[in-house]
Amino acid sequence: MLSLTEKLLETLNNKRLIMDGAMGSEIFSSLNCNYKTFNYKYCEHLNIHNPELIKSIHKSYLEAGATLIKCNTFSGASLFLDEYILENSLGGTEKQEAYRANFEGVKIAKEVAQKFSLNKSEKIIIAGIISLPWGQEIHKEALEYAFHSQINSLLDGGADLLFLESLYDLEKTLLLIDVIDKNFSSIPIMLSFSPQLKNVDGLEQYSIFSGESLKDACDKIITKYPSLNYISFGLNCCSCSTSLIKPILELENYLIHRGLKNIYISLHPSAGIPSISTIATYPDTVKKFISNFSKIIERSSKLRFIGGCCGTNPDYIAQLISFNSIH
Numbered sequence: 001m002l003s004l005t006e007k008l009l010e011t012l013n014n015k016r017l018i019m020d021g022a023m024g025s026e027i028f029s030s031l032n033c034n035y036k037t038f039n040y041k042y043c044e045h046l047n048i049h050n051p052e053l054i055k056s057i058h059k060s061y062l063e064a065g066a067t068l069i070k071c072n073t074f075s076g077a078s079l080f081l082d083e084y085i086l087e088n089s090l091g092g093t094e095k096q097e098a099y100r101a102n103f104e105g106v107k108i109a110k111e112v113a114q115k116f117s118l119n120k121s122e123k124i125i126i127a128g129i130i131s132l133p134w135g136q137e138i139h140k141e142a143l144e145y146a147f148h149s150q151i152n153s154l155l156d157g158g159a160d161l162l163f164l165e166s167l168y169d170l171e172k173t174l175l176l177i178d179v180i181d182k183n184f185s186s187i188p189i190m191l192s193f194s195p196q197l198k199n200v201d202g203l204e205q206y207s208i209f210s211g212e213s214l215k216d217a218c219d220k221i222i223t224k225y226p227s228l229n230y231i232s233f234g235l236n237c238c239s240c241s242t243s244l245i246k247p248i249l250e251l252e253n254y255l256i257h258r259g260l261k262n263i264y265i266s267l268h269p270s271a272g273i274p275s276i277s278t279i280a281t282y283p284d285t286v287k288k289f290i291s292n293f294s295k296i297i298e299r300s301s302k303l304r305f306i307g308g309c310c311g312t313n314p315d316y317i318a319q320l321i322s323f324n325s326i327h
């Protein structure tokens with residue numbers, strides 16, 4: 001029997017796979033949350049305390065046609081980090097909360113996907129989402145503990161692969177990959193950077209928050225950990241403009257020149273850069289999002305995972321699917 005990676009590579013050889021859209025902004029609008037006062041880690045607690053809401057968001061994306069579902073576990077490592085830092089002052093209850101929030105995040109996504117895929121032949125991929133906690137002064141051991149614990153709980157929940165998303169800092173990313181390399185080296189992984197457009201010596205270029213260009217960040221990762229089960233490198237949470245063509249082609253050229261033909265590219269941008277008051281308003285309509293996305297798709301030969309980040313919803317994904325089906 002073919003492994004998930006082998007099946008995926010077979011599929012990716014000749015088609016693009018559609019990911020879902022935003023989870024966070026969908027939660028905020030469903031619950032009428034105030035962006036100024038909202039505690040973002042609350043999102044993962046909803047996996048335990050309001051699973052029906054999270055299930056309904058997953059279902060809406062599956063109905064739109066997505067075949068890769070991102071679990072609601074984005075801040076899951078931060079939950080374990082809080083637990084580690086407060087270990088001495090809190091009892092066992094908090095410990096179980098971090099584990100349960102992550103475990104249930106995968107379990108409920110799987111549950112919805114299984115019900116949904118009963119009538120369809122295509123396997124729905126359940127991606128355990130991991131992001132990097134913010135903060136400069138985090139102890140290496142604490143961060144290692146947080147990543148290791150989160151991955152354990154995501155895999156216990158039944159994640160098909162790990163999706164390292166919104167990567168903004170190379171040092172923390174390397175630490176996360178080191179944990180995977182030492183303990184979970186066979187699991188398929190997707191890596192997605194959150195780039196920023198910067199003006200360097202008069203030239204506009206995309207780099208990550210810690211300063212490295214996308215190519216340099218990928219190169220450091222691949223050089224240090226050459227034999228992991230990488231499925232894709234990509235970008236997310238950036239504005240979907242045609243200026244993304246350049247960094248996508250930069251990634252593509254890098255992968256081709258390094259001879260990494262089985263590593264593809266993913267892209268799930270936001271619906272523009274939001275203006276934030278008590279609510280967030282995203283500037284890109286579905287039409288604009290698709291129009292910009294289509295120009296990127298036309299130029300890239302390795303772009304195989306497409307979807308949406310902040311501000312997108314099932315309409316964006318449905319339209320992306322109908323564009324993709326004719327191109």
Ligand SMILES: [Zn+2]
Binds near residue numbers: 236237238270309310
């Ligand atoms: Zn985003």
